[in-house]
Amino acid sequence: MSTGLVVVQILNGLQFGVLLFLIAAGLTLVFGVMDFINLAHGVQYMLGAYLAVAFYALTGNFLVALVLALAAALVFGLLLEFLIFRHLYDRDHLEQVIATFGIIIFLNQAVKTVWGAAPLTLPIPEFFSGSIVLMPGLLYPVWRLVIIGSGLAIGLLLYILVGHTRVGMLVRAGATNARMVSALGVDIHRLFMIVFGFGTMLAAFAGAMIAPILSVEPGMGDTVLILAFVVIVIGGIGSMRGAFLAALLIGLVDTLGRSFAIDILRLVMPPSPARTVGPAIASMLIYVLMALVLYFRPSGLFPARGRG
Amino acid sequence: MNRTLAASTTLSSPQGDRVGGLPATIFLLLALVPFAAGFGPESYVLGLFTRVMVFAIAALALDFICGYGGLVSFGHAAFVGSGAYAVGILGAHGITDMLVSLPTALLASAIFAYLTGNVCLRTRSVYFIMITLAFGQMAYFIAGSLAPYGGDDGLTIRLRSTLFGFPILQNDRTFYYFVLLALLAVYLLFRAIVYSRFGRVFRGARENPTRMSALGFDVFRFQRVGYVIAGAVGGLSGFFLANATEFVSPAYMSWQRSGELIIMILLGGLGTLHGAIIGAAAYLLIEEALGGITEQWKLIFGPLLVLIVLFARGGLLGLADKIRGKLGRA
Numbered sequence: 280m281s282t283g284l285v286v287v288q289i290l291n292g293l294q295f296g297v298l299l300f301l302i303a304a305g306l307t308l309v310f311g312v313m314d315f316i317n318l319a320h321g322v323q324y325m326l327g328a329y330l331a332v333a334f335y336a337l338t339g340n341f342l343v344a345l346v347l348a349l350a351a352a353l354v355f356g357l358l359l360e361f362l363i364f365r366h367l368y369d370r371d372h373l374e375q376v377i378a379t380f381g382i383i384i385f386l387n388q389a390v391k392t393v394w395g396a397a398p399l400t401l402p403i404p405e406f407f408s409g410s411i412v413l414m415p416g417l418l419y420p421v422w423r424l425v426i427i428g429s430g431l432a433i434g435l436l437l438y439i440l441v442g443h444t445r446v447g448m449l450v451r452a453g454a455t456n457a458r459m460v461s462a463l464g465v466d467i468h469r470l471f472m473i474v475f476g477f478g479t480m481l482a483a484f485a486g487a488m489i490a491p492i493l494s495v496e497p498g499m500g501d502t503v504l505i506l507a508f509v510v511i512v513i514g515g516i517g518s519m520r521g522a523f524l525a526a527l528l529i530g531l532v533d534t535l536g537r538s539f540a541i542d543i544l545r546l547v548m549p550p551s552p553a554r555t556v557g558p559a560i561a562s563m564l565i566y567v568l569m570a571l572v573l574y575f576r577p578s579g580l581f582p583a584r585g586r587g
Numbered sequence: 588m589n590r591t592l593a594a595s596t597t598l599s600s601p602q603g604d605r606v607g608g609l610p611a612t613i614f615l616l617l618a619l620v621p622f623a624a625g626f627g628p629e630s631y632v633l634g635l636f637t638r639v640m641v642f643a644i645a646a647l648a649l650d651f652i653c654g655y656g657g658l659v660s661f662g663h664a665a666f667v668g669s670g671a672y673a674v675g676i677l678g679a680h681g682i683t684d685m686l687v688s689l690p691t692a693l694l695a696s697a698i699f700a701y702l703t704g705n706v707c708l709r710t711r712s713v714y715f716i717m718i719t720l721a722f723g724q725m726a727y728f729i730a731g732s733l734a735p736y737g738g739d740d741g742l743t744i745r746l747r748s749t750l751f752g753f754p755i756l757q758n759d760r761t762f763y764y765f766v767l768l769a770l771l772a773v774y775l776l777f778r779a780i781v782y783s784r785f786g787r788v789f790r791g792a793r794e795n796p797t798r799m800s801a802l803g804f805d806v807f808r809f810q811r812v813g814y815v816i817a818g819a820v821g822g823l824s825g826f827f828l829a830n831a832t833e834f835v836s837p838a839y840m841s842w843q844r845s846g847e848l849i850i851m852i853l854l855g856g857l858g859t860l861h862g863a864i865i866g867a868a869a870y871l872l873i874e875e876a877l878g879g880i881t882e883q884w885k886l887i888f889g890p891l892l893v894l895i896v897l898f899a900r901g902g903l904l905g906l907a908d909k910i911r912g913k914l915g916r917a
Contacts (some may be wrong), residue, residue: 316713366897373659377853378896385889390885401708417666459662505720512717559732566721566728570706574719578712 283417288538289531294423295432301485302503303510303522304437305478311454312474316372317365318379320482321504322386327352328490328499329390341404347479350489351358352544356479360472382500392496414430426488433481434523441519443538450474454517459535506533509565513572513578525580529565536561552575596914606735610774610861620761631793635875636682636904637831639868640766646851646863648817651777653849655786656813657793658708661716663725663848664719666696668730668817668840670825675742675835679735685756685826692826693819699726700818704811723845727736730837737899741836748830766827770864773820777860789813854895856904865903 306320330348331341338344359382367375402408403422410418422510441447452460461467486500493499510529514521543558548556572580602650617640624632644666652658661825703722710718731739747756756762792806799806801863829835838844847870855866873878873891877884899906 309715320616344786363897365895370896372716373849373857374896374900375852377850378845378893380850380898381892382891383889384885384892388883388885388889389782392886504726508717510719512714516713537756553733555734556739559728562728562731563725566724570725573710573714573721574706579714 283414284538286413286417287419288460290419290423290427292531293527293532294427294430294530295534296527297427297434298485298489299503299510299530299568300508300523300526301430301481301488302432303507303514303526304433304519305481306507307511307514307517307519307522308450308454308474309478310511312450312457313368313453313471315368316375317364318376319359319382319386320507321354321500322383323352323479323482323500324486325390325500325505326355326386327486328401328495329394329399329486330337330483331487331490332399332495333394335396335401341401343507345487349483352483353476356483357472357476360475364475365468367571386581387497387501394495398496400494401490403491415448420492422491429488439517439541446470446473453514506565509569511514511579513569513579515582518581519577520581521581528567532563532568533565536564540564589738590882596847607861610864613861613864614771614774615765616762621763622914624833630759632833633655633763635871637759637763637766637827639762639833639871640864641768641824641827642848642851642871643864643867644770645821646848646855646867647773647777647860648820648824648857649818649848650811650855650860650863651781651854652817653852654860654862655781655790655793656810658810658814659716659849660707660719660720661842661845661849662703662721662726663817663821664844665723665829665840666700666821667825667844668726668835668837669696669699669834670822670827671734671829672730672742673735673822674748674826674829675744675795676733676736678746678877679742680743683749684747684752685724685750686893689823689826690747692822694822696822696825697815697819700821701811704818708807708810708814720842722847723840723842727837727840727842730840737836739837740862740866741834742837744829744833744835747833748826762830766911769823769827773823774864781860785809785812789853850892854902856902860903862902862904 302320305323306317307520309315309317309320330351331344334344334347334351335341338347338511362376363382367378403420406427409419410420411424413419439447441450449460449465453467453470453474457467460470506529510525511522513529514523514525537558540561541553544553544557544560577581588795592757617636620634620636621629627680633841645663648666649663652660673692673695674688677683677691703719707715707718715760719782740890747754747762749755756765756878782788788799788804788806788809791802792810796806797808824837828839851866851870853866854869855862855864873888874884877887881887899909
């Protein structure tokens, strides 16, 4: 366990956390403002990755592909909102779960049909490929730093948007009491559309950004979706600040746990059981964390004011 | 949010104690399946319907806590899995007698439900969904780490459970009726519970927990008992699942499995008990039928779920009621 390794893993954890934040941000807004459980949020992330790969194959330029993928994902998201989600807002949570689960099943199969079941790859943009020296003898891939940087930038942007603009004020008000906002004369449906479209784009952005370092495959959104839910529940539903901090926390805990669980366990038990128990404990860590948080703070760490 | 839940639960009707015509028909049909199966590919049909009933047992338990108790568990598959693993682990040590493995399966799931219930039941609504998911995931990863019992790859069961050393479940037909009997017993048990004094408090806690506490009931303890019962019945389902597939694997506890169980009870109609059986049958049979038509069956199945939600509120039972209402008026 050298310092170098720890630094690298902390950076990896940050990168993972930032990725989770991009997905959780949309989820917590949609959930908080519209009281709508959108399980299909994970496939938006998957779609972002696939669209980026597809547009890259067409244009050969990552930036162009990214912009096109975001635009296409936005159009698709708004189409889903218009055709299906709109009719589910005042339904029971469980019905929302089934309908969006149906969309997951459909889209996972659809990408398999269109692009095949084999994982696809997207090359890292040339300008950002390669590694930089963090410390003597310690290299770190530039692209991961780009992901961390862009994630933090978006976090800042969201902070300004949600905290210091008129639309952001309405969004916060909506997260606390949507009906009251509507009664005060705000077109809540238009607000929903904006929030939803924005959340969709963030998820697609996450998918496109991670595509160069992860294999793009059907079902890649499912795991991330569950983690994003863990994030927003720990952070407190509807709270952007909570989502940000919880995402970084989960990213770090998960990454560091996976890297060092075996080493830590070996301090207290023989190597062989440590090797079998370690990975299981590492995988469980974030769920244990969530159970603990909910036990002591049943509404998450930063509940949006006025909510349970 | 309880509007549609309440709408689909018409159980307060006074004739509730009588077993209605529809449930009786369901069980009659299930009892006749082996005879019909004789005309076709028998072991395939028997296997399919055994599977339907095994999942129906788990779905019944989920419908009990979810439809009547308002406790939407997203980790129900963990109970099924612990029951299945009890059979698998005992089997790996050469203990196959169901006089041992059945109680162990029930107890294992009940204990798991008791321990996790103590934590879960402190939370409400979405947080309850998420915390049950968390425990389900923990169970899933624990199962995957059981290296001596197959780890992620799962564990093959060499011998179906025996009774006093006799391999009574070895015959598919006997096994089928055994599961059917268990399903009937579970159905009648939940029916009895729902209309009992305990059941009234349990249901009342869904409608208005504050009022129930004000009436002097310890809501938490009532819900915990309900949760443990549902857990044990989930374990029963796991006992049969392990015997039916002759295999256990961590996949039995995956969150997707828990999601499927929720879909089954919603498909049938929440809070009706027999709806859970219909839902399990509908889900698995649609899956099987579409799978027979095309490899891309999920392209049809996904939109079908969306359409059911959009146009068939209250599940298939609700749809049937609506159609009957239209016909009656015409």
